[in-house]
Amino acid sequence: xxxxxxxxxxxxxxxxxxxxxxxxxxxxxxxxxxxxxxxxxxxxxxxxxxxxxxxxxxxxxxxxxxxxxxxxxxxxxxxxxxxxxxxxxxxxxxxxxxxxxxxxxxxxxxxxxxxxxxxxxxxxxxxxxxxxxxxxxxxxxxxxxxxxxxxxxxxxxxxxxxxxxxxxxxxxxxxxxxxxxxxxxxxxxxxxxxxxxxxxxxxxxxxxxxxxxxxxxxxxxxxxxxxxxxxxxxxxxxxxxxxxxxxxxxxxxxxxxxxxxxxxxxxxxxxxxxxxxxxxxxxxxxxxxxxxxxxxxxxxxxxxxxxxxxxxxxxxxxxxxxxxxx
Ligand SMILES: NC(=O)c1cnc(OC2CCCC2)nc1N
Numbered sequence: 001x002x003x004x005x006x007x008x009x010x011x012x013x014x015x016x017x018x019x020x021x022x023x024x025x026x027x028x029x030x031x032x033x034x035x036x037x038x039x040x041x042x043x044x045x046x047x048x049x050x051x052x053x054x055x056x057x058x059x060x061x062x063x064x065x066x067x068x069x070x071x072x073x074x075x076x077x078x079x080x081x082x083x084x085x086x087x088x089x090x091x092x093x094x095x096x097x098x099x100x101x102x103x104x105x106x107x108x109x110x111x112x113x114x115x116x117x118x119x120x121x122x123x124x125x126x127x128x129x130x131x132x133x134x135x136x137x138x139x140x141x142x143x144x145x146x147x148x149x150x151x152x153x154x155x156x157x158x159x160x161x162x163x164x165x166x167x168x169x170x171x172x173x174x175x176x177x178x179x180x181x182x183x184x185x186x187x188x189x190x191x192x193x194x195x196x197x198x199x200x201x202x203x204x205x206x207x208x209x210x211x212x213x214x215x216x217x218x219x220x221x222x223x224x225x226x227x228x229x230x231x232x233x234x235x236x237x238x239x240x241x242x243x244x245x246x247x248x249x250x251x252x253x254x255x256x257x258x259x260x261x262x263x264x265x266x267x268x269x270x271x272x273x274x275x276x277x278x279x280x281x282x283x284x285x286x287x288x289x290x291x292x293x294x295x296x297x298x299x300x301x302x303x304x305x306x307x308x309x310x311x312x313x314x315x316x317x318x319x320x321x322x323x324x325x326x
Pocket of ligand 1 (some may be wrong): 113115284
């Protein structure tokens with residue numbers, strides 16, 4: 001009997017994670033929400049009947065377990081640095097000058113990414129299993145919020161390869177989920193969140209994981225500070241690897257040969273950002289080649305091989321819109 005139950009539980013888990021990936025990462029579901037819920041309810045029932053089969057990587061953790069009384073503190077062996085800001089196009093050209101001068105490369109390849117306005121997370125996987133999710137904190141000490149991180153549907157609980165790896169990225173809430181949440185809070189007479197970033201941060205810092213589980217949080221990875229057994233030679237190859245491992249990758253990431261192209265990408269998204277389903281506050285520009293990154297290194301605060309182009313504060317008109325929507 002027990003062998004059969006174990007097989008059934010494991011088969012259910014795989015099926016549920018497969019459909020979770022289809023829906024939340026590929027945006028291409030194959031079954032209805034009702035069918036998915038039925039699979040999840042069946043798994044939860046089996047795990048409650050046979051607690052000996054509970055497992056940290058079970059998708060039942062995505063709906064949240066028991067509340068914690070506090071978050072343990074964690075240290076980031078590799079500090080989570082912050083980005084130096086460029087307030088203008090001239091700042092980007094100065095950055096390019098510094099990079100070219102210090103790497104003797106006049107034509108380095110850059111990667112440009114939308115700067116998602118959310119909460120930085122560090123994810124640790126051992127043999128491909130998510131074992132720890134932590135906030136950035138002050139860059140060297142963060143909070144272990146693993147049960148809450150497991151409720152973010154686009155964060156894989158198990159990678160497609162059994163790797164020991166650390167992955168960092170931005171957890172965020174879409175504009176639509178933010179408006180819906182504030183609507184619900186208003187109906188309950190609760191104070192609304194000021195913006196999606198606060199809503200995402202506030203949700204992930206709840207001691208009861210059942211709360212973030214209902215908040216439709218999302219995640220885009222943006223760096224691989226540590227990987228064992230594979231050597232990645234560039235940021236772009238790391239992003240490809242993240243996609244292969246099961247993560248959702250932001251579709252607007254681009255490689256550019258010149259800073260002029262980077263600047264026009266920044267101008268393009270400064271105009272188009274209101275059309276995105278999530279908030280961005282700029283563009284992140286990174287030197288693609290890991291050897292060149294290594295050559296430039298980092299200060300105690302920022303990497304010298306990356307910079308953030310921050311958009312000027314959002315036009316007043318769009319703020320007014322938000323007030324009326326709320
Ligand atoms: N908010 C973002 O979208 C974002 C933040 N950070 C980074 O890169 C880290 C890696 C090295 C220092 C900054 N990339 C991003 N896309």
